[in-house]
Amino acid sequence: ELYTALADLKEVLHTESTLINSLDQYIQAEHKKLELLQKYSEIYKQQHTEASEDIENYIANPINAYILIKRLTTDWQHVESLMNMQLGHDYLKNISMYREYLKFPTDEDLNGAAVALTRLQDTYNLDTSALARGELNGIKYSSELSAADCFELGRQSYNNGDFYHTQLWMREADSRLNSETNKTVEKSDILEYLAFSTYKQGNLPLALDLTNKLLEIFPAHPRALGNKGFYEEEMEKLNELKIKGDDESEDIPINDEQMAPQVQYPERELYEQLCRGEVTTDIAITSKLKCYYTNNNNPFLLIAPFKVEEAYPNPKILIFHDVMSDSEIDTIKRMATPRFKRATVQNYKTGELETAQYRISKSAWLKEKEHKHIDDVCRRVSDITGLTVETAEELQVVNYGIGGHYEPHFDFARKEETNAFKSLGTGNRIATVLFYMSDVPQGGATVFPNINAAIWPKKGTAAFWYNLHPSGEGDFNTRHAACPVLAGSKWVSNKWIHEQGQEFRRPCGLEQAPPELTA
Ligand SMILES: O=C(O)CCC(=O)C(=O)O
Numbered sequence: 001e002l003y004t005a006l007a008d009l010k011e012v013l014h015t016e017s018t019l020i021n022s023l024d025q026y027i028q029a030e031h032k033k034l035e036l037l038q039k040y041s042e043i044y045k046q047q048h049t050e051a052s053e054d055i056e057n058y059i060a061n062p063i064n065a066y067i068l069i070k071r072l073t074t075d076w077q078h079v080e081s082l083m084n085m086q087l088g089h090d091y092l093k094n095i096s097m098y099r100e101y102l103k104f105p106t107d108e109d110l111n112g113a114a115v116a117l118t119r120l121q122d123t124y125n126l127d128t129s130a131l132a133r134g135e136l137n138g139i140k141y142s143s144e145l146s147a148a149d150c151f152e153l154g155r156q157s158y159n160n161g162d163f164y165h166t167q168l169w170m171r172e173a174d175s176r177l178n179s180e181t182n183k184t185v186e187k188s189d190i191l192e193y194l195a196f197s198t199y200k201q202g203n204l205p206l207a208l209d210l211t212n213k214l215l216e217i218f219p220a221h222p223r224a225l226g227n228k229g230f231y232e233e234e235m236e237k238l239n240e241l242k243i244k245g246d247d248e249s250e251d252i253p254i255n256d257e258q259m260a261p262q263v264q265y266p267e268r269e270l271y272e273q274l275c276r277g278e279v280t281t282d283i284a285i286t287s288k289l290k291c292y293y294t295n296n297n298n299p300f301l302l303i304a305p306f307k308v309e310e311a312y313p314n315p316k317i318l319i320f321h322d323v324m325s326d327s328e329i330d331t332i333k334r335m336a337t338p339r340f341k342r343a344t345v346q347n348y349k350t351g352e353l354e355t356a357q358y359r360i361s362k363s364a365w366l367k368e369k370e371h372k373h374i375d376d377v378c379r380r381v382s383d384i385t386g387l388t389v390e391t392a393e394e395l396q397v398v399n400y401g402i403g404g405h406y407e408p409h410f411d412f413a414r415k416e417e418t419n420a421f422k423s424l425g426t427g428n429r430i431a432t433v434l435f436y437m438s439d440v441p442q443g444g445a446t447v448f449p450n451i452n453a454a455i456w457p458k459k460g461t462a463a464f465w466y467n468l469h470p471s472g473e474g475d476f477n478t479r480h481a482a483c484p485v486l487a488g489s490k491w492v493s494n495k496w497i498h499e500q501g502q503e504f505r506r507p508c509g510l511e512q513a514p515p516e517l518t519a
Pocket residue numbers: 398406411434444445446480481482483492494
């Protein structure tokens with residue numbers, strides 16, 4: 001699962017350079033072999049021409065007779081064995097050896113990367129052609145996609161049963177193919193996928209039209225012939241219904257090919273708008289927010305107080321600036337990278353940890369005692385929040401890869417999730433401190449869809465909020481999500497603070513408002 005974190009993709013580049021070397025060496029070896037064969041061929045031609053000039057005399061000479069026979073026996077065997085030499089084998093053997101210790105992406109990675117691209121396309125309303133030109137939101141980042149690259153994206157979508165994106169990418173493949181001089185894919189292959197996905201999306205006449213185009217190229221294409229018959233029958237049925245004057249036939253959905261996939265739930269729409277920055281916190285709310293310095297009544301912090309920015313009033317979300325240094329960040333990244341595992345989520349019923357499409361990132365846990373920098377950071381969490389970190393979870397380090405994201409969720413356990421955090425025995429996650437360990441050039445905001453709030457990552461800052469009301473009840477307005485990363489690599493770390501031990505730091509009760517972090 002290399003696609004889930006950018007840290008792992010670096011190793012894939014190393015694998016690629018090894019492969020390029022092997023390929024070059026193999027090509028050189030093949031060249032040498034062909035040069036040798038070329039030499040043999042020239043010698044043969046020269047001697048043959050000589051013989052042909054005076055055949056009678058040539059073969060009458062016993063030496064010539066001997067040479068001719070030798071040429072076509074031992075010498076020729078040499079030629080044949082050269083022709084038969086499978087140089088590729090040795091190089092392939094080397095490559096399969098590399099597979100044991102170099103990182104190779106799998107088909108699953110390819111599918112994951114394709115799904116991630118289509119997710120970005122949806123979340124950020126990206127135009128398919130612009131994406132194919134290597135542009136993200138108007139900024140050109142990467143090389144262009146060939147018709148074959150687009151075709152592969154369509155094929156991956158097709159295999160996932162996602163016919164909407166199959167159509168988009170097959171169309172793009174077709175339009176790219178038209179301007180390619182060295183064609184990278186067959187038009188008929190594109191048409192086949194395009195026709196079937198168009199049918200699946202409910203546009204029968206267009207599906208038939210595309211199948212007819214395919215038959216113009218390959219009149220005997222067996223699947224196309226079968227499908228044509230099927231589509232025509234279906235069309236006839238539709239027409240009969242229409243003739244009968246059946247009103248319902250008018251409602252048969254013929255989807256516009258550009259129609260977006262069904263919005264699964266309204267929260268999703270809002271989540272995506274927040275990610276795109278189209279929806280922002282109401283000005284009536286933001287105008288009352290302040291920035292200030294605080295030492296949290298901690299005498300040790302008098303000299304270097306924290307810079308605090310209020311991001312939202314209720315639930316109170318605070319942003320602390322410059323609370324993690326570059327060298328601390330380097331240490332944390334370095335220690336986490338070799339331990340990265342695909343991030344898991346807790347199964348709501350069983351309490352078991354499992355991977356899910358809605359959370360795509362790699363994460364690792366670091367203990368305070370492992371390095372002074374980690375200890376310092378955890379102590380700072382206590383200074384920032386005024387809460388004890390004795391009962392907190394270890395520091396969770398997260399790296400998001402291409403399109404990496406975490407859909408809307410709560411950090412705290414709901415009442416029905418009786419198994420969550422049981423083994424820790426320190427109660428629920430009372431508060432979250434989320435450190436941003438990188439800037440993110442595009443995308444990757446942390447958004448709160450219930451309250452229209454968004455926090456944009458800034459290296460060295462940390463966001464802090466209480467997940468629980470003072471009563472211990474979960475605050476449902478803390479529901480939040482990590483938007484897909486559109487460009488760059490996003491690094492964060494979470495420190496989840498638990499209830500136990502906070503009794504005198506944040507007294508519980510039914511009415512009390514959260515203690516203010518005093519200015
Ligand atoms: O990465 C982010 O912006 C948020 C991460 C998050 O919510 C989590 O890990 O629980």
